[in-house]
Amino acid sequence: MPVNDDAYANGAHIPDGASYPARWARDASAFRNGLGARAQVGLCYGPSPRQTFDLFQPEGAPKGTLIFVHGGFWRLLSPSDWSHLAAGAVARGWTVALPGYELCPDVRIAGITRSIAQAVQVIAGRTTGPLALAGHSAGGHLVARMCSEGMLPVDVMARVGHVMPISPLSDLEPLLLTTMNDDFQMDAAMARAESPIHQPAPTCDVTVWVGGAERPAFLDQAQWLAQAWGCAHHVEPDKHHFDVVDPLGDADSVMLNRLLG
Incomplete structure (x- = not known):
């Protein structure tokens, strides 16, 4: 077993961890169904069938838009597993957008980063007001990457009030020593180029958020960023x-x- 496989294995170290994906899918479906016409799913931002986003609208004029990027080690899951996480921001009067992306090994992580940048631009183009970015795990990596200079147009980045990488992967070099790299197909240079810890600090507000009961590797990744x-x-x-x-x-x-103030 590669040296870092267990360090980044979450489900095996969480009580009843295998049950969570089914719970997420169930809760996400219930939320979408309950929102009715205020839920729009599968909106395109690119040519791939996975380059879509789901959009959830509040009652009344939106105060802004929260963009949430899901995790799954860039290899698993989709926006439809996480719809229920929009409930809080929608109740506060915010629009919430959940973009999807093509998964490894069909694409490289750098390609996923570019896809999310494209999604953020399209979402920004059809909304008004402030933007907030949040992402979980691999999604935390992706929203952190949006802070890199030149990743987003200046006018879009100027609307971003807060970025919250949640349990992010901020240094990808340890992942070279996992079996997941069979899908990532990274070398050291690629891992470094995609690691937010090697980006300059952004000028917008950032909060790195992590759970105290997480694997030590994720506590480290959050602290490093x-x-x-x-x-x-x-x-x-x-x-x-x-x-x-x-x-x-x-x-x-x-x-x-x-996140929203």
Whole structure:
């Protein structure tokens, strides 16, 4: 077994971890169904069938747009697994967009980064007001990458009020020593180029968020990004990798208060 496989294995170290994907899918479907016409799914931002986003609208005029990017080690899952996490921001009067992306090994991580940048531009083009970016795990990596100079147009980046990488992968070089790299097909140069810790610190507000009960590797990854960027770093007690994102669904959570103001 490659040296870092267990370090980045989450489900095996979470009680009843295997049950979470089915729970997410069930809760996501219930949320979409309950929102009715205010839920638009499968909106295209690129030519691939996976280059789509789901859009959830609040009642009344939106205060802004939260873009949430899902995780899954760039290899798994889709926006339809996470719709329920839009509930909190929608209840606060925000539009929420969840973009999808092509997965490894069909594409490289750098290609996924470019896809998310394209998605953010398309979403920004059909919305008004401030933008907030949040992402979980691999999605945390992707929203952190959006902060790189030149990744987003200046006018789009100027609308971004807060970025929250949640349990992010900020240094990809340790992943070279996992079997997942059979799908990533990274070498050291590619891993370094895609690692947010090697980007200059952005000028927008950033909060790195992580669960206190996460695997040590994820606690390290979060700390490394916060140290590299000199940004806020929040460790949520008792939360593990699969439930650390749950507060996004709660309109009154500390997480959403921080992210949306």
